[in-house]
Amino acid sequence: MSTQRLDFKIDNEKLFEAFHLAPQFGLLNDPNGLIYFKGYYHVFYQWNPKALDHKYKVWGHFISKDLKNWHREPIALSPSAEYDSAGIYSGTAFIHDEYLYVVYTGNIRDSNGESCASHQNIARSADGLKFEKLGEMFPHPKGYTRHVRDPKVWRAANGQWQLILGAQKADTLTGDIILYQSNDLKNWQFRGSILGSQLPNYRGYMLECPDLIDFGKQQVLMFSLQGHAAEGERFKNIHNTGYVVGNFDHQNGVFNVNTNYQEFDYGFEYYAPQTMNLANNKHLIWGWMGIMPAAVEESLPTKKDNWMHILSQPRELVLEQNHLYQLPIIETKELFKQKQSDQVMTWEAKLVPQYVKLTNVVDFELKITENLVLELSNNKLTLLRISWHNGMKEVRTVEAVINTLEIFIDNSTVEIFVNNGQYAFSARFFGDVKIINLKARQPITIEQNF
Numbered sequence: 001m002s003t004q005r006l007d008f009k010i011d012n013e014k015l016f017e018a019f020h021l022a023p024q025f026g027l028l029n030d031p032n033g034l035i036y037f038k039g040y041y042h043v044f045y046q047w048n049p050k051a052l053d054h055k056y057k058v059w060g061h062f063i064s065k066d067l068k069n070w071h072r073e074p075i076a077l078s079p080s081a082e083y084d085s086a087g088i089y090s091g092t093a094f095i096h097d098e099y100l101y102v103v104y105t106g107n108i109r110d111s112n113g114e115s116c117a118s119h120q121n122i123a124r125s126a127d128g129l130k131f132e133k134l135g136e137m138f139p140h141p142k143g144y145t146r147h148v149r150d151p152k153v154w155r156a157a158n159g160q161w162q163l164i165l166g167a168q169k170a171d172t173l174t175g176d177i178i179l180y181q182s183n184d185l186k187n188w189q190f191r192g193s194i195l196g197s198q199l200p201n202y203r204g205y206m207l208e209c210p211d212l213i214d215f216g217k218q219q220v221l222m223f224s225l226q227g228h229a230a231e232g233e234r235f236k237n238i239h240n241t242g243y244v245v246g247n248f249d250h251q252n253g254v255f256n257v258n259t260n261y262q263e264f265d266y267g268f269e270y271y272a273p274q275t276m277n278l279a280n281n282k283h284l285i286w287g288w289m290g291i292m293p294a295a296v297e298e299s300l301p302t303k304k305d306n307w308m309h310i311l312s313q314p315r316e317l318v319l320e321q322n323h324l325y326q327l328p329i330i331e332t333k334e335l336f337k338q339k340q341s342d343q344v345m346t347w348e349a350k351l352v353p354q355y356v357k358l359t360n361v362v363d364f365e366l367k368i369t370e371n372l373v374l375e376l377s378n379n380k381l382t383l384l385r386i387s388w389h390n391g392m393k394e395v396r397t398v399e400a401v402i403n404t405l406e407i408f409i410d411n412s413t414v415e416i417f418v419n420n421g422q423y424a425f426s427a428r429f430f431g432d433v434k435i436i437n438l439k440a441r442q443p444i445t446i447e448q449n450f
């Protein structure tokens, strides 16, 4: 199997993945504080540099000028204060008065090592690299358990700061999203739930990592739902990220939900995403491709190389008819320099990474490894994987009329975009990519990029 190095680089260090952000060592989870500041794209992330577990977290840090070449910066924030002694948990970033501000959850553990409290904290940086902690923002809200975390902050048109958090209600032990507002970033007023009694069936036991994405006339509220049972082919992962479309009424502190809760990614591993909002109203999103049951995580093959998990490639979000389209970005495509187009019924490729575009699609089978097969049959697209954990078959599907597919294959990662981003499937896989092999019922157009 030949692998090639793309122009994508994290300085010159050894890359485990050709074009995905991964930790050098230790365990990575959620993307945090995504922002463009003073000429650089900043991607912070949940990182345990000490062990391959979730007991301790700092904010790791990547920066890039072009979304292709990345530089690994020193740890941006680590536990040091009473209010964040056991972990710098997830949070977001915003710019104010020339400073890059971040707000994050500080996790606290008791003498037995169990998480017992959380605090919402603020820090700022003049250069985007070194941060000064400014302290805790407000006391823990009444009516909620210790599960209050993952602040997202933005500024409303009238200048007022808005801050939402994932939370668990103390009376029902179900998930919620709560709002604080401030005129000066110092005094915060608790406004309560932004959902009220809406979405009663999508509360699980906790809602994590809320994000509000502003598309002008409409807003999207995205969150990661814990403790929700699968509905047929949907919501089959242990925890699931999804969204609703509606309007955020900041005066009344309510998000008026106008749609059902829709699953965001149809694959196996995608969770706790966050958006980066750019000046031209572009919204890029990164997710954590590592959500999995603890036993499956325990057996992750990269453990032997002392690292775990990756971030997804960035995707651009477009809202059309109450549906979020997610498109691979041009910068990722530009990493692939050579291109070949053909009309084929069978096709084989030896190189990884690959970016393959299929158009005028008819029923086919695409074998990426012996353990990972993508299949289209009668308008049903199926991603079939043999679990690295227990050797069982696992399947994710979507039923739709399918015209185009864009498939990005990295050394142990696949991201599939269906119908120009209408659906996306993300998955890790392990096992040798000996040959990527396509068989179709009739000729289809294949564009191979490598």
Ligand code: FRU
Pocket (backbone or CB within 6 Å): 029, 030, 046, 057, 089, 090, 091, 105, 149, 150, 208, 209, 271, 272
């Ligand atoms: C989501 C999450 C967040 C939390 C972070 C801790 O994956 O559980 O709710 O802030 O991870 O690493």
